[in-house]
Amino acid sequence: MTRLFQSLQSLALATGMAFLAIPLLASAEVPRPDIPEANARYSEAQGCVEPTEEMRKNHMEYILHQRDETMRRGVRTKQYSLEECINCHVPKPESGKVVRSDSKEHFCSSCHSYAAVKIDCFSCHRDTPMPDADTTMHRLGSGKAHHFTGTEAELTADALRAVTEEGLQ
Amino acid sequence: MSEHVDTSRRRFLGGTAGAAAGISIAPGVFLNQVAQAKPADQPVSSDNRWGMLIDTNKCGDGCDACVRGCMEENGWGDIHNSEPHSSPEQKAQWIRIVELRDTSTGYAHQLPLMCQHCKHPPCVDVCPTGASMKRADGIVLVDKHICIGCRYCMMACPYKARSFIHEDLQDQLVVAPRGKGTVESCTLCVHRVDKDGADAVPACAEACAAEGHDAFVFGDMNDPNSEISRQLALHGGTQIRADLGLDLGVRYRGI
Numbered sequence A: 001m002t003r004l005f006q007s008l009q010s011l012a013l014a015t016g017m018a019f020l021a022i023p024l025l026a027s028a029e030v031p032r033p034d035i036p037e038a039n040a041r042y043s044e045a046q047g048c049v050e051p052t053e054e055m056r057k058n059h060m061e062y063i064l065h066q067r068d069e070t071m072r073r074g075v076r077t078k079q080y081s082l083e084e085c086i087n088c089h090v091p092k093p094e095s096g097k098v099v100r101s102d103s104k105e106h107f108c109s110s111c112h113s114y115a116a117v118k119i120d121c122f123s124c125h126r127d128t129p130m131p132d133a134d135t136t137m138h139r140l141g142s143g144k145a146h147h148f149t150g151t152e153a154e155l156t157a158d159a160l161r162a163v164t165e166e167g168l169q
Numbered sequence B: 001m002s003e004h005v006d007t008s009r010r011r012f013l014g015g016t017a018g019a020a021a022g023i024s025i026a027p028g029v030f031l032n033q034v035a036q037a038k039p040a041d042q043p044v045s046s047d048n049r050w051g052m053l054i055d056t057n058k059c060g061d062g063c064d065a066c067v068r069g070c071m072e073e074n075g076w077g078d079i080h081n082s083e084p085h086s087s088p089e090q091k092a093q094w095i096r097i098v099e100l101r102d103t104s105t106g107y108a109h110q111l112p113l114m115c116q117h118c119k120h121p122p123c124v125d126v127c128p129t130g131a132s133m134k135r136a137d138g139i140v141l142v143d144k145h146i147c148i149g150c151r152y153c154m155m156a157c158p159y160k161a162r163s164f165i166h167e168d169l170q171d172q173l174v175v176a177p178r179g180k181g182t183v184e185s186c187t188l189c190v191h192r193v194d195k196d197g198a199d200a201v202p203a204c205a206e207a208c209a210a211e212g213h214d215a216f217v218f219g220d221m222n223d224p225n226s227e228i229s230r231q232l233a234l235h236g237g238t239q240i241r242a243d244l245g246l247d248l249g250v251r252y253r254g255i
């Protein structure tokens, strides 16, 4: 049996199958990130403000765009604001448990530490929700609650259109 | 680069969707309405120029309510234990009380001094990265995303209005991101202005009013009907170091 295994192994090495074995070993050693669940949803149908796949790949583009729009032009829509990312994805600093960006339990850091990409946001931005923060998104288990709970001035043009189409004025 | 600023005269009614300056009751007939806050998805515009008028005669003796109001709102200063490792000279100071004494008569009084939101800001002129910027509506800010912390702007500012952050910070307030290696100064409570427009009350003004002094008037200096414009038209106002020709957004009375 042992001999059979050895010969199989040398066969694998000889045919280059070892290259397949290495990533398998690596994934056993570096656990996939444990991504904390958000505490709200964008809508009944959709988790995040764009489909999850899109957000995983391109969240930085949305944040960068929003950053310049807000900073330079005073546009303060909520959909892609970093404040809302944090409100939705990081637990409130209550019950004594404060999850900061240097912890792997922090939503952003859970992935960024895995991918070894440094985040610079939190040297200036707060990494936890404000104690009185509430998200404009859909609280999990909130039943019929609609996520457009901002005042009219806080709604984006798109959101307004959506609300009107749904007849929810 | 700072945002392109439309310096041409104000566009005629209805130029932008966000203007909402009047209600149409019949074609061509409008009911004038108090200026509304801009919707969140609209950019700021050079139709407005936000400013402040401060009557130093109304300042209470030794009162620093405005300074504390600013600290509370924007998360700097002792009450937040911000920058515990920095010396008093190093610590951020968005607004300060300056005491003036006439040496010949001994007459002394005080004034609050913060970023004057210059129309021609030297801090913006010298910034090598474009981080120091003036918005279309006249509010001067530091875009900390691209500030390299060189502090040229601090040297260029005639009013000593800017501070540099020397140490790591935590628990900043959402409305006022601030951090090590960047420069900061009074934002005219830009988050309040963006939310409430002409009805906004900056935190210093709010704290002053709560103390019963009412020394601050905030408003749109481009709108001839705003309280600030009417008071300036009626009584005038002083610009500190007017000789520099910077056309300040903060005006004083009583100095």
Ligand code: SF4
Residues within 6 Å of the ligand: B114, B115, B116, B117, B118, B121, B122, B123, B124, B140, B156, B157, B158, B159, B160, B161, B162, B185
């Ligand atoms: S007062 Fe100083 S910081 Fe403010 S706009 Fe003028 S030069 Fe810039």
Ligand code: SF4
Residues within 6 Å of the ligand: B126, B127, B128, B129, B130, B131, B132, B142, B143, B146, B147, B148, B149, B150, B151, B152, B153, B154, B182, B183
């Ligand atoms: S310190 Fe920052 S804002 Fe000031 S001049 Fe340098 S880069 Fe510009």
